[in-house]
Amino acid sequence: MLETRAIGHLRWCVGGHCSWDTVRGLRTKSTHFSTVQLAQDSQSLTSAKAQSLPFKSIPCTGRNAWANLARYWKNNSFQQLHLVMEGHFQNLGPIYRETLGTHSSVNIIHPQDVARLFQSEGVFPRRMGIEAWAAHRDLRNHKCGVFLLNGEDWRSDRLILNKEVLSLTGVKKFLPFLDEVANDFVSFLMRRINKNTRGTLTVDLYADLFRFTMEASGYVLYGQRLGLLEEHPNEDSLRFIRAVETMIKTTLPLVYLPHQLLRLTDSALWTQHMEAWDVIFQQADRCIQNIYQEFCLGQERGYSGIMAELLLQGELPLDSITANVTELMAGGVDTTAMPLLFTLFELARNPSVQQELRAEIKRAEGQCPKDMNQLLNSMPLLKGAIKETLRLYPVGITVQRYPMKDIVLQNYHIPAGTLVQVGLYPMGRSSELFQNPLRYDPTRWMRRDETNFKALAFGFGSRQCIGRRIAETEMMLFLMHMIKNFQINTVCKDDIKTVFRFILMPEKPPLLTFRPV
Numbered sequence: 001m002l003e004t005r006a007i008g009h010l011r012w013c014v015g016g017h018c019s020w021d022t023v024r025g026l027r028t029k030s031t032h033f034s035t036v037q038l039a040q041d042s043q044s045l046t047s048a049k050a051q052s053l054p055f056k057s058i059p060c061t062g063r064n065a066w067a068n069l070a071r072y073w074k075n076n077s078f079q080q081l082h083l084v085m086e087g088h089f090q091n092l093g094p095i096y097r098e099t100l101g102t103h104s105s106v107n108i109i110h111p112q113d114v115a116r117l118f119q120s121e122g123v124f125p126r127r128m129g130i131e132a133w134a135a136h137r138d139l140r141n142h143k144c145g146v147f148l149l150n151g152e153d154w155r156s157d158r159l160i161l162n163k164e165v166l167s168l169t170g171v172k173k174f175l176p177f178l179d180e181v182a183n184d185f186v187s188f189l190m191r192r193i194n195k196n197t198r199g200t201l202t203v204d205l206y207a208d209l210f211r212f213t214m215e216a217s218g219y220v221l222y223g224q225r226l227g228l229l230e231e232h233p234n235e236d237s238l239r240f241i242r243a244v245e246t247m248i249k250t251t252l253p254l255v256y257l258p259h260q261l262l263r264l265t266d267s268a269l270w271t272q273h274m275e276a277w278d279v280i281f282q283q284a285d286r287c288i289q290n291i292y293q294e295f296c297l298g299q300e301r302g303y304s305g306i307m308a309e310l311l312l313q314g315e316l317p318l319d320s321i322t323a324n325v326t327e328l329m330a331g332g333v334d335t336t337a338m339p340l341l342f343t344l345f346e347l348a349r350n351p352s353v354q355q356e357l358r359a360e361i362k363r364a365e366g367q368c369p370k371d372m373n374q375l376l377n378s379m380p381l382l383k384g385a386i387k388e389t390l391r392l393y394p395v396g397i398t399v400q401r402y403p404m405k406d407i408v409l410q411n412y413h414i415p416a417g418t419l420v421q422v423g424l425y426p427m428g429r430s431s432e433l434f435q436n437p438l439r440y441d442p443t444r445w446m447r448r449d450e451t452n453f454k455a456l457a458f459g460f461g462s463r464q465c466i467g468r469r470i471a472e473t474e475m476m477l478f479l480m481h482m483i484k485n486f487q488i489n490t491v492c493k494d495d496i497k498t499v500f501r502f503i504l505m506p507e508k509p510p511l512l513t514f515r516p517v
Contacts, residue, residue, distance in 0.1 A: 052413040058106060059092040065099035069256055072100060078252055081500045082397045082425035089426045095410040101256040105400070105419040106409075109427050111453035113409045114399075117420055118453070118461050122404030124151050125463035128419055132254035132270075135263075136277045137323070145324035146466055147331070160315045161324060161466060164306050168373075171469050173303045174220045175372050175477075178470075181216040181229075182477040186485050188229045189514060199515065205344065206509035209337040210241050216474050217332040221325050222287040223305025236283065243279035244333050246272055252502040284326040288318075328467050335395045336471045338505050340478060342393040343385060345510045346440045347483070348490035353442060357382055357483050358517070376476050384442035386475050390457035391428035392440065395503045398422060399459050424456055425504070438495070486514040 062068045071077070077084050085107065088096050094110050105128075108114065129148055137144050146157050164170045188208075193201045211228040214237065218226045226237045250273040254262070262270040291308050303309070306328075310321045347354040364378035398421040407414050414420065429437045433454060434444070445451060453460070458468040465471070482488070490512050497507040 052408045052411050055413055055415060055418075058095060058097045058412045060097040060099075061088055061092070063099070065101055065104070068099060069101040072256075078256075079499045079501065082498065082504060085397065085423045086426035086429065089423060089430075093410070095412060102258055103256050105421045106414060107398075107421045107423050108409055109423050109430065109433075110410070111427075111433065114422050114453040114456065114460070116407055116409060117401050117403060117422070120403035120405050120407045120416075121401050121461055121463070124155060124404075125461055126150050126402040126404075127459075127463060128400040128402075128421075130251060130255065132251065132259045132273060133277070135259055136274055139274070140278070140281070142281060143317075143319040143323040145320075145327035147327050157316065157320060157324060158462070158466070160310070160313070164309050165328070165466055166469050170306075171473060172373055173309075174306065174470070175473060177219045177223075177305070178216050178474050178477050179372060181212065181219055181225075182474075182481045184215075184229050185212045185478065186481050189486070190516065193514065193516060200513055202511055202513040204509045204511055206337075206341060206506075209340050210333060212478065213336040213340070213474065214241055214333050216478075217329055217336070217470065218287070219305065220470055220474075221306050221329055221332075222291065223303075223308050224287060224290060236286065239279060240283045241333065243276040243283075244330055247276040247280065247330065248334055248502045250276065252500075280330050281322075281326055284322055284329065288322060324466075328470070332467050332470060334503050334505075335467075336474055338395055338503060339386065339389050339393065339471075340475055341506065341509065342496070343389040343475070343479060344482070344488055344512055345490060345492075345496055345506075346389060346392075347385070348488045348510075348512055349493050350440050351489075353385070353440065354483060354488060357385060357442075357479075361480055361484050376473070376480075379476070379480070380446050381442055382476055382479060384445035385479070386472065387445045387455050387457075388440055388442045391434070391455065392438075393498065393504055394424040394428060394457045396457070397425045397500060397504055399424060399456050401463075422456060427454070427456075485517055487517055489513040489515070 062071070088098070088107070089109050095106065095108050095113070097106050098104070108117070129150075134144060134148050136142070137148065146154055146161060149157060164173075185208075189201065192203075193199065211233065215226050215228040218224060218237075227234050228237050250269055253269060254273060259270065288307070291304070291311065294304070295311075307321060307325045310316055310325075311318070316324075347357070360379050360381045364375050368374040368378055400419060400421045402417055402419055403414060405416050409420075427433060431437050435449075445455070458465040458471075490510055492510050496510060498504050499507045
């Protein structure tokens with residue numbers, strides 16, 4: 001019924017209810033959106049189509065694609081895209097159409113519609129590709145990773161990667177690496193505090209979180225420490241961080257503009273984008289060379305990171321390994337640093353939640369001090385805090401799919417192949433879907449409330465984010481060590497203003513004060 005086959009060891013998420021499949025196919029837990037209910041929906045699809053309204057009847061934001069795009073540029077709406085989407089849902093209802101330049105989509109917000117979209121995604125799910133990224137790979141003769149691949153090419157790479165990146169066995173291997181870096185960040189912060197006579201540190205942690213996430217991701221992926229938490233970080237690593245920032249900054253406008261035209265006119269935007277990706281791939285090449293040098297020494301090796309494991313297995317060609325690990329590295333810096341910054345801010349202005357988390361961490365460490373995996377599973381409130389952060393501040397503000405068959409959403413007929421986007425930011429702040437939605441309340445994910453298809457920050461189904469286990473584990477270990485060692489405060493109690501620059505980030509990073517516990 002779920003139209004997926006033999007994707008072993010792949011964890012998929014339905015609103016936060018996850019199960020590991022180690023035999024064949026993907027199976028779900030019993031949920032409100034059960035297989036039986038989806039089957040009933042499927043049986044009634046034919047009659048629903050007959051009664052549904054035509055596609056062109058869907059409310060739209062304007063029928064002229066280029067006039068719409070010009071209006072966005074004039075009003076600087078791209079940086080406020082999450083708020084613009086929220087306004088469209090409030091004005092047009094739970095479904096609307098939008099065309100912007102070369103981009104056209106149907107946008108939805110209701111979990112029931114997401115469930116139907118999931119049912120229609122097929123054996124080879126497709127999400128929105130980024131042509132500028134694919135063009136870089138083509139022009140530089142690089143392979144594409146699973147983010148850009150589709151069809152059987154995507155599936156074959158994904159099956160191999162799942163074993164090292166998403167499976168329980170794979171996660172257990174890299175847990176100690178992430179724990180080591182999280183501990184080192186605490187020491188890094190303590191050194192700065194000890195230089196302050198007041199015994200506290202008030203700081204904008206934005207740049208430091210970038211260093212942490214790159215250090216942690218690099219260690220897991222390449223098995224190498226980059227030295228970013230030392231007094232004088234490696235210049236190549238700092239250059240990589242700047243390149244990732246440039247790549248993300250230049251991606252958003254390239255989604256809506258024809259990149260072929262920008263290439264012909266030698267646009268500065270296109271040049272910056274290409275050069276940024278070049279630096280990102282150069283970093284990967286340096287790490288690969290180091291791994292090969294260690295192999296040539298012939299020394300007995302323990303676990304040395306995901307890339308080394310993939311090389312040893314020999315199931316993927318080197319260029320595919322490079323492409324996939326590079327995408328994981330580039331995608332894992334900003335997209336983990338931002339949720340950590342937002343979580344620290346929310347804990348700083350919600351001291352009672354911070355205190356409850358500190359107590360939970362202490363209890364968990366007393367019950368299972370040595371088993372790290374069991375320790376993390378003994379902290380449901382901490383898991384809830386991360387989900388709550390991603391509800392309010394989703395890194396990517398949409399999840400996209402192209403249904404493989406016609407579907408009916410909100411009584412409108414949606415043809416197969418239409419780009420359908422789930423608006424995560426407006427969904428997370430909807431009073432219809434969440435009680436007191438602006439309140440930071442991690443316990444909402446521990447209650448028996450209906451949460452299916454509401455926790456979608458990492459996507460859903462077999463095409464969910466390939467790096468979600470690295471990101472989730474990295475965030476949990478970082479927050480566990482930070483909360484255990486520091487009291488976190490802020491003088492700013494107002495909501496943090498956000499901007500969208502291909503990922504959601506604070507308009508101005510908040511100042512946070514850290515005092516050793």
